[in-house]
Amino acid sequence: MPSRSTRLNTCVSDVLETTPETIHVVAGVLNDGQGRVLLAQRPPGKSLEGLWEFPGGKAEPGESAAQALARELHEELGIHAELGEVLTRFPWRYGDKQLDLETLRVTHWDGEPRSCEGQALQWVDARTFDREQLTPADRPIMALLAESVD
Ligand SMILES: Nc1nc2c([nH]c(=O)n2[C@@H]2O[C@H](COP(=O)(O)OP(=O)(O)OP(=O)(O)O)[C@@H](O)[C@H]2O)c(=O)[nH]1
Numbered sequence: 001m002p003s004r005s006t007r008l009n010t011c012v013s014d015v016l017e018t019t020p021e022t023i024h025v026v027a028g029v030l031n032d033g034q035g036r037v038l039l040a041q042r043p044p045g046k047s048l049e050g051l052w053e054f055p056g057g058k059a060e061p062g063e064s065a066a067q068a069l070a071r072e073l074h075e076e077l078g079i080h081a082e083l084g085e086v087l088t089r090f091p092w093r094y095g096d097k098q099l100d101l102e103t104l105r106v107t108h109w110d111g112e113p114r115s116c117e118g119q120a121l122q123w124v125d126a127r128t129f130d131r132e133q134l135t136p137a138d139r140p141i142m143a144l145l146a147e148s149v150d
């Protein structure tokens with residue numbers, strides 16, 4: 001009987017041709033209902049320092065995307081989030097790092113998101129935000145959001 005993580009890897013690799021080293025990253029799209037989405041800035045000393053991204057992070061072994069994202073949003077923003085549909089999912093490579101990057105819509109949350117880890121936060125208009133300020137993988141995602149502002 002293969003372990004849970006082996007089975008998950010096998011399952012993901014059917015779709016994304018991942019390797020065991022692939023990093024599953026989950027990120028949340030919080031929308032304020034007026035076309036603005038929440039971004040967090042990557043802190044100094046980290047890869048892609050200073051660029052903006054959707055709040056989230058790496059899934060831990062055995063976590064589903066929704067579990068990992070709910071945990072990350074609580075750690076980073078202090079909110080309890082209700083998660084909706086998967087908006088995007090695609091492979092992305094940064095140097096020798098291979099990501100499986102998944103974004104989910106965040107449908108409801110309690111309270112006001114706040115910076116729990118010292119990262120800068122801002123609400124931006126998906127249609128007008130300068131995409132060069134985003135991590136490269138997030139630029140096509142923002143383009144998609146700009147087309148589907150609700
Ligand atoms: N949380 C998050 N990470 C993203 C997004 N887009 C994107 O390319 N990433 C990349 O996904 C990777 C994992 O994110 P993370 O926040 O858990 O990683 P980290 O900074 O602790 O790790 P690292 O800088 O050592 O790689 C980073 O390389 C980050 O740049 C996004 O929208 N949200």
Ligand SMILES: [Mg+2]
Nearest residue numbers: 055056057058
């Ligand atoms: Mg993170």
